[in-house]
Amino acid sequence: MMLIEETAPAAEALPVAALRAHLRLAQGFEGPDDAAETAALAGFLRAAIATIEGRTGKVLLKRRFRMQLDDWRDRLGQSLPLAPVHSVERIEIDDGNGTLTQLPPEGWRLVPDGQRPVILPTRVVLPSIPRRGTxxxxxxxxxxxxxxxxxxxxxxAVILLAARYYDDRSQDGLRHALPFGVSALIERWRAVRTLAGRGSREWR
Structure with missing residues (x-):
């Protein structure tokens, strides 16, 4: 499986003001409210968001993703690795020779489950993928x-983790462990995820 994030969270959607307020309240932070500081705090927030999303499989701010598989995990239904999913824009099959075929929307439907969204066929099974296709x-x-x-x-959790990244900005090696408070906040959102397909070709 290959998962590509096609769009990034909008800068104006990041909670820079909330992080700035947290730093001032918790640590006596007195940085200037200038563009350089805003950019730095936004960077810590993006890093924290990426970490939380990676640990939970939940996408915080809406954006577009593209997932490529060499086969369906199960032709009775293909799960998606992220949640919540608002919509599936398109599904395309490449025959391995450069010919793309878009599956008609009436041939499948999205079940937008909060933990494991899945694409189901409207008939019996999803269409087969050519041996060298995707x-x-x-x-x-x-x-x-x-x-x-x-x-x-x-x-x-994002605010707390971004604040920790701010504290540890000169010690990058400390970013690997989540603070206990952050782990406790995200625990209920964590799920055991099966990501990529496990079709016969994947195991060869």
Whole structure:
């Protein structure tokens, strides 16, 4: 499986003001409210968001992703590795010789489960993938476009983790371990995920 993030969280959606307020309240932070500081705090927030999303499989701010598989995991239904999924924009099959075929929307449907969204065939099974071919699924995932739409515990986990990254900015090696408070906040969102396909060709 190859998963590509096609769009990044919008800069204006990042909770820079909330992080700045947290740093001032918790640590006596007195940095200037200038462009350089804003850019630095945004960078810590993006790193924290990426970490939380990686640990939970939940996309905080809505954006577009593209997943490529060399075969379906199961032709009875293909799960998606991220949640929540708002929509699947298109599904394309490449026959391995450069010919793309877009699957008609009436041939499949999205079940937008909060933990394991899945694409189901409207008939019996999803269409077969040529032996040297691939299937690409383009979809939109995320809780919303605005930070206010992110669940409160995940939003707080991002702020706490970004503040830790700010504290440890000169010690990059410390970023590998999550603080206990952050781990506790995201625990209920964590799920055991099966990501890529496990078709016969994947195991050869």
């Amino acid at each position: 299937v690409t699924i383009t979809f939109l995932a995320g809780f919303g476009d605005a930070w206010s739409q992110v669940p409160a515990d995940l939003a707080q």
